[in-house]
Amino acid sequence: xxRLLLRAPITDTVMKVHRAVVLIAMxxxxxxxxxxxxxxxxxxxxxxxxxxxVAAAIGGVAxxxxxxxxxxxx
Numbered sequence: 001x002x003r004l005l006l007r008a009p010i011t012d013t014v015m016k017v018h019r020a021v022v023l024i025a026m027x028x029x030x031x032x033x034x035x036x037x038x039x040x041x042x043x044x045x046x047x048x049x050x051x052x053x054v055a056a057a058i059g060g061v062a063x064x065x066x067x068x069x070x071x072x073x074x
Contacts, residue, residue, distance in 0.1 A: 037049060 034049075038046065
C-alpha cells in the first residue's frame, strides 16, 4: 500500500483546531472581498449582496442547528 495512504489517526482536538483555522481564513478572505466590492459598487449591487449574505447566514444557521443541536435518538 502506498505510504501516503497510511496516516496516523487525527484526534478531535487537532480536527477542531484545523476547522477553526480554515474558518478564520475563509472569513478573512470574505471580508477582504467584501471590502473590494463595497469600494467599487453602487446601491443596487450592495442591496443584492446584503440579501445573499443574509440568506447564506440563515442557511448556515439552519444547517448547523439541524446537524449539531438535535436531541439524541433513543
